[in-house]
Amino acid sequence: MKDKASPSAATALLGASEIRRLAEELGIRPTKTLGQNFVIDGNTIRRIVAAAAVDPAETVLEVGPGLGSLTLGLLDAAQRVVAVEIDPVLAARLPQTIAQWRPERAAFCDVLQGDAMRVTELPAEPTALVANLPYNVAVPVVLHLLAHFPSLRHGLVMVQDEVADRLAAPPGSKVYGVPSVKAQWYGKMRKAGVIGMNVFWPAPKIASGLVAFERHEQPKTPASREEVFAVIDAAFSQRRKTLRAALAGWAGSGALAGEALARAGVDPSARGEVLDIHAFARIAEAKQLPQA
Numbered sequence: 294m295k296d297k298a299s300p301s302a303a304t305a306l307l308g309a310s311e312i313r314r315l316a317e318e319l320g321i322r323p324t325k326t327l328g329q330n331f332v333i334d335g336n337t338i339r340r341i342v343a344a345a346a347v348d349p350a351e352t353v354l355e356v357g358p359g360l361g362s363l364t365l366g367l368l369d370a371a372q373r374v375v376a377v378e379i380d381p382v383l384a385a386r387l388p389q390t391i392a393q394w395r396p397e398r399a400a401f402c403d404v405l406q407g408d409a410m411r412v413t414e415l416p417a418e419p420t421a422l423v424a425n426l427p428y429n430v431a432v433p434v435v436l437h438l439l440a441h442f443p444s445l446r447h448g449l450v451m452v453q454d455e456v457a458d459r460l461a462a463p464p465g466s467k468v469y470g471v472p473s474v475k476a477q478w479y480g481k482m483r484k485a486g487v488i489g490m491n492v493f494w495p496a497p498k499i500a501s502g503l504v505a506f507e508r509h510e511q512p513k514t515p516a517s518r519e520e521v522f523a524v525i526d527a528a529f530s531q532r533r534k535t536l537r538a539a540l541a542g543w544a545g546s547g548a549l550a551g552e553a554l555a556r557a558g559v560d561p562s563a564r565g566e567v568l569d570i571h572a573f574a575r576i577a578e579a580k581q582l583p584q585a
């Protein structure tokens with residue numbers, strides 16, 4: 294919040310007064326529907342950029358650059374930033390902000406107006422995803438981008454703190470659920486910190502959490518991602534039921550579910566919350582196997 298440096302200083306970041314001025318100039322009121330909570334604190338931006346461990350040769354994909362708080366920090370750390378913003382007013386203003394605050398880096402920033410949940414093509418191959426995500430769509434955005442951009446090797450996202458816990462939860466934990474398992478398909482997720490509410494404008498009512506991830510090889514299985522994800526959805530749609538009962542609809546009957554689970558080496562009386570992604574992959578495979 295104390296970033297009083299002039300726009301020409303190479304590391305100057307947007308503070309509270311710059312954010313308010315920009316919003317006023319654009320006549321915008323941040324909307325909840327688009328999760329518009331803008332970071333007004335340079336130290337938080339520095340913390341996010343440091344935690345993201347971006348290499349200077351990397352192309353970073355940023356989702357929801359908003360008024361550009363994080364974009365400026367990323368431009369200092371990476372070779373190139375590709376930013377996807379759904380709000381046409383914010384997307385249209387961002388190149389001007391970059392030109393004002395980082396004129397020497399302006400040629401290395403692409404701003405695309407669009408929905409990050411639908412984007413399938415980018416002007417450069419991103420190797421890192423770094424974003425202060427719109428909270429209501431954070432998980433689908435992360436899963437969509439990991440599925441469509443295999444070049445994404447690692448990343449760091451800021452999400453609601455409870456979503457951060459869920460994404461990084463290990464099997465057996467209380468908050469382990471669909472996002473935790475699906476994220477494991479792509480990589481290892483790790484909680485990388487908690488961020489308070491007063492570094493945003495407007496301030497959200499809940500704390501935010503940082504999640505760092507490293508992509509790993511996807512599970513080796515003849516089942517497709519869609520098939521494995523269908524088992525995960527079925528297992529958690531009735532969280533309290535045993536897997537045999539929860540997967541009855543998916544398998545065709547409780548008996549068929551029991552057989553598939555036995556073939557997968559999974560206890561039919563267990564619950565989905567104790568299984569990792571590899572166990573879900575084995576169950577998906579077992580449905581395809583000819584019955585003995």
Ligand code: SAM
Pocket residue numbers: 327328329330331332333356357358359360361362363364377378379380383407408409410425426427428430
């Ligand atoms: N990065 C900025 C910052 O840290 O100050 C803004 C972060 S704000 C939490 C989320 C941003 O995502 C907003 O600018 C919002 O307009 C944008 N947004 C919301 N839904 C989106 C979507 N589906 N695709 C791309 N951008 C989206």
